[in-house]
Every structure is written in C-alpha cells, then in structure tokens.
Amino acid sequence: MPKQSPVPDELDQPFWDACNEERLVIQNCVSCDRLQHPPEAECFGCGSGNELEWREMSGRGRIHSYGVVYDNTVALRIPDQPFNLAVIELEEDPEITLVSNLPGVPLDEVEIGAAVTVIFEETPATGQKIPEWQVVE
Amino acid sequence: MPTPNRLGSTAPESIFRSQEGLGVWEHKGKVAAVGIGHSPTARRWDGTAENTIGAWCLMALRKAIDDAGVPPEEIDGLVFLPTTTTGAHWPADRPIPMDIVNAYETTDDPLDGIAKLTDTWLLKNMPELTNVKFVMAGMDCMSNAIAIAAQAVGDGMANNCLVLKAWHNLEGRYSHGGANAEETISGNQKWSNPYGSANSWGTAQQFQRYLWKYGKTKEMMTPFMVNSRRNGLMFPEGYWYQHRPEELTEEDYLESRWIAKPANLFDNDIPIHTAAAYLITTAERAKDMKQKPAYILNHAADRTIQRGLNQTLEEAQRSCASTGRKLLEGAGISASDLSFENMYDGFSLFHVFHMEGLGFAGVKEGEGLDLYQEDISIEGPHPVSPSGGNVGSGRTRFWMHTDSIQQIQGRAGDRQIRIPAEIGVSGGPLPLYHSDWIVWGASPD
Numbered sequence: 001m002p003k004q005s006p007v008p009d010e011l012d013q014p015f016w017d018a019c020n021e022e023r024l025v026i027q028n029c030v031s032c033d034r035l036q037h038p039p040e041a042e043c044f045g046c047g048s049g050n051e052l053e054w055r056e057m058s059g060r061g062r063i064h065s066y067g068v069v070y071d072n073t074v075a076l077r078i079p080d081q082p083f084n085l086a087v088i089e090l091e092e093d094p095e096i097t098l099v100s101n102l103p104g105v106p107l108d109e110v111e112i113g114a115a116v117t118v119i120f121e122e123t124p125a126t127g128q129k130i131p132e133w134q135v136v137e
Numbered sequence: 138m139p140t141p142n143r144l145g146s147t148a149p150e151s152i153f154r155s156q157e158g159l160g161v162w163e164h165k166g167k168v169a170a171v172g173i174g175h176s177p178t179a180r181r182w183d184g185t186a187e188n189t190i191g192a193w194c195l196m197a198l199r200k201a202i203d204d205a206g207v208p209p210e211e212i213d214g215l216v217f218l219p220t221t222t223t224g225a226h227w228p229a230d231r232p233i234p235m236d237i238v239n240a241y242e243t244t245d246d247p248l249d250g251i252a253k254l255t256d257t258w259l260l261k262n263m264p265e266l267t268n269v270k271f272v273m274a275g276m277d278c279m280s281n282a283i284a285i286a287a288q289a290v291g292d293g294m295a296n297n298c299l300v301l302k303a304w305h306n307l308e309g310r311y312s313h314g315g316a317n318a319e320e321t322i323s324g325n326q327k328w329s330n331p332y333g334s335a336n337s338w339g340t341a342q343q344f345q346r347y348l349w350k351y352g353k354t355k356e357m358m359t360p361f362m363v364n365s366r367r368n369g370l371m372f373p374e375g376y377w378y379q380h381r382p383e384e385l386t387e388e389d390y391l392e393s394r395w396i397a398k399p400a401n402l403f404d405n406d407i408p409i410h411t412a413a414a415y416l417i418t419t420a421e422r423a424k425d426m427k428q429k430p431a432y433i434l435n436h437a438a439d440r441t442i443q444r445g446l447n448q449t450l451e452e453a454q455r456s457c458a459s460t461g462r463k464l465l466e467g468a469g470i471s472a473s474d475l476s477f478e479n480m481y482d483g484f485s486l487f488h489v490f491h492m493e494g495l496g497f498a499g500v501k502e503g504e505g506l507d508l509y510q511e512d513i514s515i516e517g518p519h520p521v522s523p524s525g526g527n528v529g530s531g532r533t534r535f536w537m538h539t540d541s542i543q544q545i546q547g548r549a550g551d552r553q554i555r556i557p558a559e560i561g562v563s564g565g566p567l568p569l570y571h572s573d574w575i576v577w578g579a580s581p582d
C-alpha cells in the first residue's frame with residue numbers, strides 16, 4: 001500500500017530524521033512541560049519560541065477512535081479503499097494524536113481503547129519512513 | 138476598510154464575544170434582522186453572465202433591501218465574506234471568460250464576482266448604494282457576518298447594515314487533484330495525507346467514539362436526517378426544494394454508500410451555487426420597516442484551537458458546552474426558553490454535539506440521539522433544525538439563519554413551527570476554531 005512521502009521542512013526535519021532511525025520524537029516545551037504535535041515555531045501553551053526540544057516517546061499508545069474510508073481524496077490511497085483510518089493517542093499525553101491505517105487489523109474490526117505500538121513504514125517516492133501503529137496482542 | 142488579516146478578514150477579534158463570563162450582551166434586543174433576500178440555487182454555475190455568483194449576490198442584496206422596505210440610499214453598512222467556496226477553487230490552468238467578467242463593472246482581479254468577492258466589486262455594481270460608510274470583510278460564514286453586523290449596529294458604526302454570503306460551485310469534485318494527486322506531500326497535510334483522507338472523516342471518527350462512549354447506534358441518526366430533508370422540502374429558497382423534491386426515506390439514508398464510515402453520502406452536504414443577504418438594523422428603525430423585527434439577543438463566538446492534529450470528540454464536547462453557556466448567558470436566558478434550535482449540520486453527524494452543548498430540550502452529553510427518537514418535527518414541542526439545514530437545502534451554512542429570522546417573524550410558511558416561535562438559536566460551523574452563533578427573539582427583552 002503506497003503512501004505519499006512527507007517532505008520535511010526546517011521546523012520538522014528532526015521528527016522525520018528520527019522516523020528514519022525508527023524512533024518517535026515529539027516536540028516538547030521545556031518551559032511549561034507540554035508536548036505538541038504537529039510541531040510549531042512556538043509553544044501554543046506559553047508562547048515560548050526557544051524552549052522547544054524533541055522528546056523521545058515510548059512508542060506506546062491507544063486507539064482513540066477510527067473511521068473506515070471508502071471515498072478518499074488522495075490518489076495513491078484509492079487502490080486500497082476501503083481502509084481503516086484511526087486516531088492514535090500517545091501514552092505520554094492522550095491529547096497528542098497521530099493517525100494510522102492500523103496494518104493487520106481487518107476492515108472495520110477496530111477496538112477503540114486497544115493498546116498499540118509504533119512501527120515505521122517506508123514511503124516509496126523518497127524512502128522517508130513514517131509512523132504506523134500495530135495492535136498489541 | 139482595515140487591512141485584512143492572513144485569513145482575509147478585516148474584523149478585529151474584539152468584536153466577537155468569545156469568552157465566558159461576559160454577562161448579558163450590552164446591545165441585547167437593540168439590534169434586529171428585518172429583510173431577507175435569496176438568489177435562486179443551482180448545483181453549479183452554468184457559465185452564463187446572468188448566473189455568476191456576483192450577479193446572484195446583487196440579486197440577493199437588492200431583494201433584502203426591498204424586503205425590508207428601506208430606500209437604498211439609507212443603507213450605510215455592508216459586511217461580506219470574500220471567500221465563496223470551501224473547495225471549488227478556480228483551476229490555475231482554466232481560462233477566465235473575459236466577456237463574462239466584462240459584463241459587470243470590474244476590479245483588478247478578473248475572478249472577482251466569479252469565484253470570489255470584494256467590497257469594491259459589489260459596490261461598483263450597485264450604484265444605488267450611495268451612502269455605504271461601514272464595510273467589513275468577515276471570515277467564511279454568514280454566522281460571522283451577522284455577528285459583525287450585530288455588534289457594529291449596536292455600537293453605532295452603521296444603522297442599516299447588509300450582510301451577504303455567497304457560494305459558487307464549479308465543475309469537478311472537491312479536494313481531488315492538486316497536492317492530493319502527487320507522490321510527495323508538503324505543508325500541514327504531510328501529517329495526515331500519507332494515510333489517506335476524506336473530508337468527513339474528522340467528524341466520522343468523533344461520532345464513532347461518541348457511539349462507543351454512550352452505547353448508541355448510527356441508525357439513531359435516521360429520524361434527524363428524514364426530518365431535515367422534510368423541512369428542506371418546505372424551504373422554497375433551498376436546493377432540494379427547487380431541483381430535487383424527493384423525500385429521504387429511512388432506507389435511502391441507511392443504504393447510501395459510505396464515504397468515511399460512519400459518515401455516508403447523505404451525512405455530507407451537497408455543494409451548491411447560491412447567495413443570501415439580510416438587512417440588520419437598530420430595533421428603533423426596525424419598527425417602521427416592512428417586516429417584523431427578529432431581535433438579536435446575543436452573539437457568541439468560539440475561537441478555541443484544538444490541541445493536536447485531530448480534533449477529538451472530547452474537545453468538540455468541551456467547546457460545544459462552552460458555546461452553549463456563552464449563548465445563554467449573553468442573552469440572559471436558559472435553555473428551556475428556546476422554542477427551536479438551528480445549530481449547524483454540515484456534517485450532519487456533529488449536529489448532536491452542538492445540540493447537547495446548548496442543552497436544547499434538556500439533553501445532556503450522550504442524550505442527543507435519544508431526543509432524535511422523539512418528536513423533533515416542526516409540529517412537535519421541540520423543533521430540531523426546522524430549517525433543515527445543509528442536509529435539507531445544500532451547503533451554504535445560512536439556511537439556519539434565514540429560517541430563524543422567518544420563524545421569529547412568523548413567515549416560515551409550511552415550515553412554521555406550531556408552538557410560538559419566541560426564541561431560537563442558529564450558527565456554526567464547527568465545534569472549535571472559528572464559529573459564531575446568534576440568539577434570535579420575537580421580543581427585545
């Protein structure tokens with residue numbers, strides 16, 4: 001299942017570099033101890049711009065919710081329709097969410113609240129790896 | 138006009154009542170909507186000069202002025218929305234038909250009046266508006282424009298202020314092509330696009346969690362959908378009434394194809410081409426106009442920014458609850474004072490979050506779908522979405538306002554609710570971010 005390759009920019013390069021090393025890092029504000037994702041130039045909690053660091057995550061999370069996509073707008077994903085598209089909440093802060101196609105989970109057999117762990121999937125256009133999530137058996 | 142912000146709006150945020158605890162609105166009952174004007178509706182622009190979105194704006198504005206019975210030279214305010222689509226953008230490689238552009242007074246942008254709007258284009262093409270002194274560009278929705286006009290008229294910046302919202306629609310599907318057709322992805326979409334995307338997925342995943350959290354079923358949406366189409370088929374200004382007068386049956390809804398399950402085709406509103414305008418004035422002036430005043434008792438805004446990539450159900454619920462408190466507090470009413478509610482419904486699945494946040498008919502979080510199983514019709518004790526909303530009349534985000542004004546004025550025709558229409562509420566679009574609501578009253582108190 002080919003996926004679009006995200007193109008890193010100056011701000012988020014460390015996130016994508018870490019993915020290529022199969023590590024999940026999330027932007028954290030040292031000054032108010034608050035994670036944020038997607039990364040921004042400043043902390044949305046306290047407005048600080050120079051107290052932002054990249055913190056390594058455990059790679060554990062839960063399925064927050066999901067939908068089953070039958071009619072999607074991204075050309076590369078059309079051959080795989082329908083597919084699961086889930087919201088993953090991170091163990092470190094459940095309000096920080098990422099998305100996942102939940103590889104290995106049969107269509108629409110998604111258990112909200114189930115524990116998941118991060119894996120990394122290579123995208124064909126540039127080889128950039130992206131986070132994906134697998135249900136923990 | 139002040140300099141636009143990055144979103145094209147010239148309205149300072151100080152206009153909007155986005156905080157809780159502000160007390161009763163200082164202009165409660167001192168401002169009213171009187172005139173209403175609608176263009177026809179079409180599925181898409183037919184490519185003719187007389188049916189450009191600009192032409193239909195002029196028609197809607199003139200009808201609103203006429204409906205109120207105000208001489209055009211007494212109009213001194215205009216609030217409009219520069220954007221006229223959420224997805225039908227003019228393709229960069231499509232030639233612009235200059236004969237059509239030149240059928241009107243032009244500005245330096247040939248797409249003006251075709252796929253966008255400026256105040257310059259509107260005023261150049263309405264020479265009868267000789268005294269417009271207050272002009273402001275709002276953000277996206279009629280809800281935003283009404284809130285600006287209500288505050289501006291209350292503050293004395295304008296006496297007779299027109300508000301206008303238009304939607305153009307062109308050939309082709311929303312959101313296909315462009316960055317979605319590439320093998321790489323930049324910008325904000327890089328976080329989600331690799332996994333696939335559907336416009337209704339964000340709401341679908343919230344609703345899926347809602348069903349799980351409260352033990353409800355998707356089928357419980359059906360009475361709302363059937364009722365909304367029924368109300369739309371009694372809305373002569375709307376798309377389904379004018380072009381496809383077909384009722385929506387339970388089977389139609391439940392058997393329609395999935396877009397992003399649990400959102401199906403009918404949970405996604407249909408993009409259309411149309412325009413509407415209202416005349417907002419002072420309560421004093423309204424008394425002498427042709428129509429009964431629909432008093433504005435409050436306006437409230439939500440400017441909450443979601444925490445992360447995906448707005449969660451819990452964020453939506455917190456936002457809707459806060460909006461509900463702001464609306465009631467500023468109008469000095471309680472939820473039981475509401476005769477009807479016209480909260481936003483495009484996508485249909487989040488209407489229940491708005492309704493619960495408002496506490497309409499006593500519903501609490503998790504109980505909204507139960508209310509749908511009772512009598513929510515215009516004949517019943519708690520009319521839900523008597524406008525039929527976007528579900529009943531197409532994607533405009535303004536049917537709810539037209540209907541609220543008409544209900545209060547007693548001229549909603551076949552849609553007129555059977556209990557007295559004393560106080561109602563309308564607005565949207567989403568939970569969070571950039572949403573605005575209005576409380577309407579038949580009496581200024």
Ligand SMILES: [Zn+2]
Binds near residue numbers: 034
């Ligand atoms: Zn901070």
